[in-house]
Amino acid sequence: MKKYIVITIIALTSVFHSCTDDLNVVSEDDDVLSSDVLFSTPAGYKAAFAGVYGNLTLTGVIGPNDSSLEGVDAGTSQFTRCLLYMQELTTDELVWSYENDGGTAELQRNIWTSANPVILGMFSRTMVSVSYANEFLRQSTPEKLSARKITDAATVADIELYRNEVRVLRAYAYYNMMDLFGKAPMYTENDPLNFRGPQYDRKQLFDFIESELKAVLPNLKAARTNVYGRLDQSMARMILAKMYLNAQVYIQANRYNDCITMCNEIIAGGYSLKPKYLENFMADNNTSEEIIFGIQSDGTVSQNWGATTVLTNGQVGAWENNPGDFGIGGWTGALRIRKEFVQKFDGVKFSQDDRNTIGKGVAGDPTKQRTIDIADIGVKTQGYILSKFSNKTSAGVNGSSSTYADTDFPLFRLADVYLMYAEATLRGGNGTTAKALEYVNDLRERANNNSTIGNIVLSDLTLDFLIDERARELHWEAHRRQDLIRFGKFTGGSYNWAWKGNSAKGISIPSYRSVFPIPEGSLGANKNLTQNTGY
Template identity: 60%
Template sequence: MKKIKYILLSVLLAGVYSCEKDLDVAVEDPLNLTPEQLYSTPQGYKQALAGVYANLSLTGTGGAGSSFLDGIDAGTSQFGRCLWYLQELTTDEVVWSYENDEGTKELNRNIWTASNPLLLGIYSRTMAEVAFANDFLRQSTPEKLSSRGITNATDIANINDYRNEVRVLRAYSYYVMMDLFGKAAMITENDPIDFDGPEYNRQQLFTFVESELNAVMPNLKAGRANEYGRLDKVMAQMILAKMYLNAEVYIGTPKYAECMTQCSNVIGSAYTLNTNYLNNFKADNHTSPELIFTLQSDGVHTQNYGATTVIINGEVGSVENNGSELGVGGWGGALRLRKQFVQKFDGFSSDARNTIFAGSRPIEITNVTTNGQGYILKKFSNKTSAGVPGPNSTFVDTDFPLFRLADAYLMYVEAQMRKDGATNGSTIKNANATSIGYLNALRTRANSSTLSQADVTLSYLLDERARELHWEGHRRQDLIRFNVYTTGYNWAWKGNVQNGTSISDNMKIFPIPANSLNANSNLTQNPGY
């Protein structure tokens, strides 16, 4: 079976409401299951597990336009979409044409405030994931299983597997909060219902996520040993690798050796590079051996306005009207490329990763809302590797690659160079033979020229990350880590200026949404907002 059947159950939504005072939850599920009904059987526990996963892809129980977050629109609270907006629209890679859409103008131009609805959407959705996880953990203790007559050893072992996966999903949620906001309310399954969690700073969140992942790691399934759509040990290793790579940003302490160790674990797992780069981004990408964890999308069974539905419809050009090429109807040129990203592919015309299309378009975007300006991209597609379009021309079948193996290769290279003395802005060329081998594995796969040590500086590696990973939700984090996000590098419309301008350093993290501050008096606003 391609996907887990994702469902959001009212009992899970009730758990969110009771655990997170800052979330107003509208319970719409016609099944209206009580905890006793849902958790009365082993199959019920698997349904509940699917609900925890589902919150990362779905927004409500009433279809793509519904949201169980009362007062927050589905379009501004779908996890993958909001994460993609925050990590990509705020950088040099892409602009969103329709700036009347809530919150997008402020992200496009780096002028957001604490009232931005997309910030509230991602904050609320991510904390809802924490609440879902906590409720599942409360309901799956040995005492609860015993009281419900679940005593079969196989059933108990399976539910314990579910518990370990849920702890990873909760740890991932707090990793996202650490990265985007630098702080969050800490709530676990051991806290009482209706609890205002204390504020954890980045150091505290880092420690929590690290300890949680290390605690469950030995009990997670090996890479690719779980059913598709469920996480395994390698996802936990990828989260740790990401944390360690960014540790100097998060906690002021380098952890590059630790990053290399986790990347080596990932690279040595059962995941392998897809021989065709673009097959990682097609409607049957669930078959790719490279995708470690995805946000699932199904055009028939789990329709949602998630990242890939937005990306693929947005790729369709207003001038070209090329939706049939990508298997969608298209949204009239919603997404276009900023010039500075396009220039990363100068001299890479034969590179398989270069799906940029210029046509008769000008490269400059002098007006963000003029969707005939700026080149377009054709990286993601709602067609399979055999060219068959997905069954729905709006809601795509293409899963969003939250983590894929190629990123582990690139993280290893950067961590090795930094551990051995390379720093931001330096011209030292110290990539070792292993690192050069990893870089060349990706470039050979892309039909691009291979590199020698003399070619690779950290600055070059930042551009190589853009060529390999563009539009996959990494760019903002990368620019911050390389210390060129706020100053030292400008792109079109950065800081609300056509040619770009520096922005304040406080914008390396986002403000805590005003609604969330009002809901929990333990939370404090980030500096500068």
């Protein structure tokens, strides 16, 4: 049982019911507690605080098919699932077989429009995170606490820490808006209800997120000292590191030195590589000393259609990958990988690499061998498959459900920090190439059971190497689209992959697709928003 999920269920049931029209916390149910009732006790504050976290996992208060977002389906609005689809399904790493599922065909063929339901789900769910955070901040000021006779020093200190963590969660929401949409309506706790937020562009969002994170960082728990499931200083630093690495894309500025500073501070926080790579993606990965922040999942308590449920079920093939091997029922070939990703594991160096979980068919059965090419996305036996995620623990024990995964989504982990350090150094930052090489080879040795067979030398350490190594290490973890954009390989035709641009062999896509469109409904709800160019 993940420690913070039970209280999350209580919180979401209690207060946070949301309407996508105004993106403020609005009760539409007589059974939902008013703010004055919920926030009348320290326990109420703790429950509401957990509810802000809960929006990253849950979609509603009844069950996996319930959505708290008016007019938005639960299946297309769970945060990690939307993040996975937008960052992975749009790239060379993933194919979804069931193209009748709303929005998926357009995403994986790079032909999405502003009517795409997954894009609406992501925009709405992320902005509701902002809304929930703002409501908590409104209700937890010193003046509010005093008026409610909450004066115990320890309780007041706890709530102040909650406030700082909530500000990080709000900053993370705006980080995703900046990355995915390039703009967002700005709301803070100082705005009145039913206020239509002004549109912030990327520079304004970047400045807001950076200032918020820097302001709260000293007052967060030190790395690895908080309750599991809650963030600490390393989470804030990770968001900053990501921003600085991508600053050329976001604000046309060189912030590589700042990225390296953040990476060094995270590395000094006491994290270490999990000795076995695949244990980062199992049902007990909440024990991993490598994961900086994981979004919790529990197959019994927090049932939802999130990323790890999709990945564990979806990777089970139509022929192979016995569902029992993964502690999950399986969806008979829902997920496959594209040729260009497969080829990143070509060569003898990857024959024993633990990250290479590629399946090519049933061994010894010539009638059940997969083709590397996917001529028809609907044919589930075309294209290779993976076995990266599991609903079993590292001890081989099945998760609590055969439908919903217990596996937490590893949003940020140390391996990414090592690769960011290496990339920022090669791009001119003030790291050392010797340390960058050491970090890359640490990952290679871990993947090869401490063997040096996969190690590289300094002349191998190039940016072209790193974009491929990021795919090998971090595939299916919601980084790929951002990475390809940063390397100039997402739009245009310098790098094509199967079904890019709705062509089986892959074709160029226009530059405006480096950001997603603002959903039609969101434009209608807030006249301050403008549509992104090209849509």
